Amino acid sequence: MLTDPAAATGETRQAERPAPSRTRADAGSGLSEGRRRWGLLLLFGWIAQVGVRLVFASGQTMPVATPDETGYLFAARVLTGGPPADMSYGTVYRGGYPMLLLPAFKLAHDPDTVYRLCLLTNALVGALVLPLAYVLLRRFGLSRGRSCLFANVVALLPAAVFYSEFVLTDAVLPAVVLGWLLLTHTWLTSENPRIQPAAAIGASLLAGYACAAHSRGVVIIAVHALLVLVATVRRWRPVWQSALALAALAAVFLAGTKLNAHLFHVLYPAGDNDLEGNLLRRLTSASGLGWTFSLAVGQVWYLIVGTGGLAGIGLLGCGSLAVRRGTEARLRALALAVLASIAGIAVATSAALPDEVRVGNYVYGRYLACFAPVLVAAGIAVLVQASRRTLGWAAGGTVVLAAASGAVVYAYAGSRLTRYVFTPFDFPESSFLTLDWHRFHLWRATVAGLVLLGLAVLVVWALRGRAAMAVLAGTLVAVEAGMTGTATAEIARPLVREFGPIARLDGVARPGDRVAVDWQVPWKVRLPMLYDAGLHRPLEFDGNRRKPPAHRANLIILDWRRPGHVPAERTWKKGTPPPGWHIVAKRTSKDGSWVAWRRD
Missing domain, CATH: 3.40.190 (D-Maltodextrin-Binding Protein; domain 2)
Structure with a gap:
């Protein structure tokens, strides 16, 4: 189903061979010219993706996703010598992401300008999903043209675009996760001895950064450390390369720990909201385990439905790669790493989450959104490459997975899905699927998401060649633009209109005031x-x-x-x-x- 990067189709390989009549020098020159052309195309695509993000974020002028945005902004402000704020008794916001915001605070002092520069940082980093998705799709066996086409689809996912409208670590985590997985894959599979050490160190740096940026990164850094140890024990790579990888991982982890300890001391003088205590209590009691399991399943449900079923196909593809006979051991390890990271994040965040009497407790997509580009890319690879029989099984399995996870959510949450507080910010994709930004509809969203999957499968089955690819990509982009556009209009902009007049001191504070x-x-x-x-x-x-x-x-x-x-x-x-x-x-x-x- 999913392939090794070397497993390109015979037609693709033949197309990439130089013509027999050309000399070696001509062939090398042509290949270099082709790479340059595709490199420029990806560069322009990245610039376009930056522009798309800035257009969607153009109406955001102040932090409204409180306390998350303000937590990161205060951390960056403190790191540049600015005044602290008392965030005591709240969630701890780590310092990895605020480190990216330091140039914004250095370049400007006006809060409005600083905020917009932070959104520019989001766009510049978040748009890297495009070239990274291109590389991932190439490694899944797609041709250059198809990889470039569908990399834009992956980069336009609401999970990769909507959160870039806010000063949130979710704006950059998709690129970090993609980069980590690609570098890890390069380290484990590349035959170039010069590339291997650099890839090992780079993957460790990104895993360590993820941990410094958000608590979800704790799962990623643990999975990465385990991968490095397995690679050492199985002798996939020399011990000295594993040592370099672990040394880089430890260095970033220790630096991040020191940074976060400093920020905690400054911003949380009376302590935090004890999420670690929640985690321990939930994982050591029957009622807590029930809560944790249900909420974790709810996150998986949202990931599947919110991507129109494509992430579900990607999940099943990773599962197939992990358990299928004949899978190369290193690819099996990577597939297991993806699944373990998703499961670990879903379980850990669900266990730590306080009961806030809101619908988002039971179905929430933001924590797993950083893995949406990986899984959607895998799902697209299956859509455009698998046989009809395989695709039919994958689509049917996704329907079962979505229905089963929805049933678990409904069995546990029941009427709380309608009685509890509905926060539109928690549901950018599902609100579009149900065309309701005021209430949550579990089964209506499930059906709508699976209908989108059915349409994608029908396009691939009914059409052939370039026509199928163009229609499929166009349909997916249209749906994604609709999701992000309506989320911006119905969620992001109203928050600015609501909090701008009450939370700003325009016309009240004067220069020189204390x-x-x-x-x-x-x-x-x-x-x-x-x-x-x-x-x-x-x-x-x-x-x-x-x-x-x-x-x-x-x-x-x-x-x-x-x-x-x-x-x-x-x-x-x-x-x-x-x-x-x-x-x-x-x-x-x-x-x-x-x-x-x-x-x-």
């Missing part, structure tokens, strides 16, 4: 406000325990819990305001309200 913000202002409003006030080096204080710091600031934002019942003048707690202080602004919203006091 701003203090009450910790009691709801975090959905307070954290974006603290980012927006970065130039003022904001202070934080707990308005329930302390008086406003009138001696340290000249603009104080106070929580206003009951507008309409409590006058704005009574928001100054723990006594009366000192002489010279007066109200200069009031903001109210369903997410939180505040009053701004200024000292003359």
Whole structure:
């Protein structure tokens, strides 16, 4: 089903041979010219992918995916010498991704400009999925033309584009995961002794970076370390190469650990939300195991349905490669590494996840989105290369897998899928499939996703050659553009409209102000406000325990819990305001309200 990079079809190999009448020099020159042409095409494709991401992100002007975006922005701000923010009792956001944002904070100081430069960083790195997907598809045995065509399909996946509209590590993780797998494959299969050490070190660096960037990377770094040990024991590669790989892995891991310990000390002075404790409790109790298994299956369900079934075919292809007789041992190890990484991430994130009384607890696609390009590329390779019989079995298996995983989700979550809080941000793909951005529909989304898979199979069966490839790629791109476009219009833009007026200090703060913000202002409003006030080096204080710091600031934002019942003048707690202080602004919203006091 999935092939070794050397297993190109005979026709492809024949097409790539130089014509007999040409000299060796001519052949070499032609091959070099061909490679140069394809290299330029990929370069232009990467530039186009950067442009696509910037167009979708053009309306994003502030962090709205709170607290995730603000967590990464605060980390980058701290690393460039800027003011910290108190993220205590929240999820810990690691420093690997903020390291990529440092140039944005160095090049600009205005929060709006810095934010847009961060989105540019997302686009530049995220668009690397295109050339990486091209290489992956070539290694699956597709011709150059088809690889280039479908690499664009893979690069336009909502899982690779939508999150680039926000300052989230999810914007770069797909490229990191693809790069890690390709370099690992190169190390294990290349016959070039010069390439092997570089690939070993490069794969280890990317695995270590994934760990430094997000807790999902802990699974990746563990899987990679195990792969290196297996390669050593099986003598696939010399011990000295494995030693180099492990040394690079250890160096990045230790550097990332030190970086994250520093950020934790600065940004989480009172501790975090103890996700590690959740993980331990869930994996050591019957009820916790039930929760973990169901939520992990829900992530797999979303991965399959959200990609129109293509990731399901990719999963089955990896499984087939892992268990089929005759699979070369190194390819088997890589297939198992992909499956182990997906299973490990699904289980670990589900076990650690707190019960937030939201639908996204039970079906969530973001944690496995970084593996969507790999699996979709594998699914496309099966679609365009497998025999009708094999493709029929793969499609049928995907239908069974989607239905079974949906049944597990429904059996465990039941009415909670409709009663619990629906957060549109959690469902960019499934909301498009059901054309409903206000409620979740498990079975309607399942059917819609499988219908898309059926259409893809019919296109391949009904048409032949270039026509089939063009129609298939065009259909997939149209669906992906629809998913990302509607997610942008229905999810991303409304968040900016909702939080812009309440979380920004435009017209309130002046140059030279020292701003203090009450910790009691709801975090959905307070954290974006603290980012927006970065130039003022904001202070934080707990308005329930302390008086406003009138001696340290000249603009104080106070929580206003009951507008309409409590006058704005009574928001100054723990006594009366000192002489010279007066109200200069009031903001109210369903997410939180505040009053701004200024000292003359």
